Amino acid sequence: MSVSTSRPTTLYGGQTGRRVTVRDIAAAKERGEKWPMLTAYDALTARVFDDAGIPVLLVGDSAGMVVFGHESTIPVTVDDLIPLTAAVVRGTTRAMVVADLPFGAYQAGVAEALHTGARFLKEAGAHAVKLEGGRRVLPQVEALVAAGIPVMAHLGLTPQSVNAFGGYRVQGRGEDGERLMADAKDLEAAGAFSVVLECVPAELAERVTAALSIPTIGIGAGAGTDAQVLVWQDMAGLTPHTAKFVKKYADVAGVLSGAVQEFAADVVSGAFPGPEHGYR
Ligand SMILES: Nc1nc(=O)c2c([nH]1)NC[C@@H]1CN(c3ccc(C(=O)N[C@@H](CCC(=O)O)C(=O)O)cc3)CN21
Numbered sequence: 001m002s003v004s005t006s007r008p009t010t011l012y013g014g015q016t017g018r019r020v021t022v023r024d025i026a027a028a029k030e031r032g033e034k035w036p037m038l039t040a041y042d043a044l045t046a047r048v049f050d051d052a053g054i055p056v057l058l059v060g061d062s063a064g065m066v067v068f069g070h071e072s073t074i075p076v077t078v079d080d081l082i083p084l085t086a087a088v089v090r091g092t093t094r095a096m097v098v099a100d101l102p103f104g105a106y107q108a109g110v111a112e113a114l115h116t117g118a119r120f121l122k123e124a125g126a127h128a129v130k131l132e133g134g135r136r137v138l139p140q141v142e143a144l145v146a147a148g149i150p151v152m153a154h155l156g157l158t159p160q161s162v163n164a165f166g167g168y169r170v171q172g173r174g175e176d177g178e179r180l181m182a183d184a185k186d187l188e189a190a191g192a193f194s195v196v197l198e199c200v201p202a203e204l205a206e207r208v209t210a211a212l213s214i215p216t217i218g219i220g221a222g223a224g225t226d227a228q229v230l231v232w233q234d235m236a237g238l239t240p241h242t243a244k245f246v247k248k249y250a251d252v253a254g255v256l257s258g259a260v261q262e263f264a265a266d267v268v269s270g271a272f273p274g275p276e277h278g279y280r
Pocket residue numbers: 061062065066073157159168169170199231233234239242243244245
């Protein structure tokens with residue numbers, strides 16, 4: 001058996017019997033192959049996504065909103081995300097699991113970023129981390145990469161800056177686009193293995209994708225990025241109100257609501273439990 005047989009033919013759908021690595025992701029960019037990414041926050045749903053062949057799962061700080069019920073990602077802590085990340089790792093065998101570094105857990109400097117990044121790898125078994133920002137976090141990106149922690153960058157609408165932006169708004173229009181392009185190039189030079197582009201004009205995302213040798217992962221950034229990510233509860237129809245960039249692929253809220261109402265009616269009527277659900 002040659003060494004090359006251990007490399008997947010495609011990132012999505014390619015079978016190797018091992019975890020996806022940063023080298024597999026780099027190879028997909030070289031092949032010009034597009035790939036899907038989803039968020040995950042627990043073992044059972046992560047397992048469904050892993051079995052479906054999703055190569056990269058993000059334990060996003062969007063957990064603050066979709067898991068913990070906050071109004072933004074600002075209140076999320078490292079201690080909130082570590083057990084969720086550990087659950088996603090335990091629920092999967094093939095996906096690379098990327099952990100979001102929460103607000104206030106890396107901005108203070110290199111030492112803080114290294115401390116937080118190491119916790120996600122040691123305590124949760126994450127394979128990489130994601131952090132938000134451009135030039136202001138380059139030292140953190142360089143230090144994490146030097147320490148052996150792969151870094152996914154995140155530009156455009158960086159939700160941890162929602163208070164500075166004055167709401168969740170499209171970023172990178174006009175002159176801001178050139179600054180975003182420069183930040184993307186600097187993040188690649190600092191060693192990031194990929195970059196999320198959130199809520200930026202499609203034309204800008206396409207230009208950044210062409211300018212970088214690392215993959216771009218779009219969310220509300222048009223069809224020209226190398227990968228696409230969505231929050232799973234949004235694409236599956238569990239989130240009540242979603243942004244314009246979301247496509248709803250299922251009605252999980254409707255299915256679950258129907259099941260819950262049937263269960264409740266069966267309890268009230270005495271139809272559940274039946275003899276087959278009991279012990280003699
Ligand atoms: N469930 C969920 N899905 C997400 O995609 C997500 C989160 N939560 N939490 C963290 C951030 C916040 N995100 C958001 C939230 C709202 C908009 C939004 O409402 N955008 C406006 C665009 C406004 C404009 O035109 O500038 C929209 O109408 O789509 C976008 C991204 C993306 N992330």
